[in-house]
Amino acid sequence: MENLGQLGQYLGAGLACVGMAGAAMGVGNVAGNYLAGALRNPSAAASQTATLFIGMAFAEALGIFSFLVALLLLFAV
Structure with a gap:
């Protein structure tokens, strides 16, 4: 029965x-859309850099949260 519990933790x-993986796709999407917009209007790209980093931070935070949930599932008793 203990092996079944470990199986549930790993699963x-x-x-x-x-x-x-979703966070990685989100960061790629944010960066790609910024690059597309910067190539269309290079003069406005400098004013949107802060928005780029905020979007990347929010997307990456979701990945960090899912990593923490995975660690909690593995090592919490």
Whole structure:
């Protein structure tokens, strides 16, 4: 029965790690859209740099949260 509990921990942690893949796609989407906008209007790119970093930070925070959930599922008793 103990092995079944460990299986559940590993399965849950693996599923929680899917959020990290979503965060990576989100950061790529934010950076790609910024680059597309900067190439269309280079004079406005400098004013949007702060927005780029805020968007990346929010997207990456979700990945960090999913990583913490995975660690909690693995090592919490």
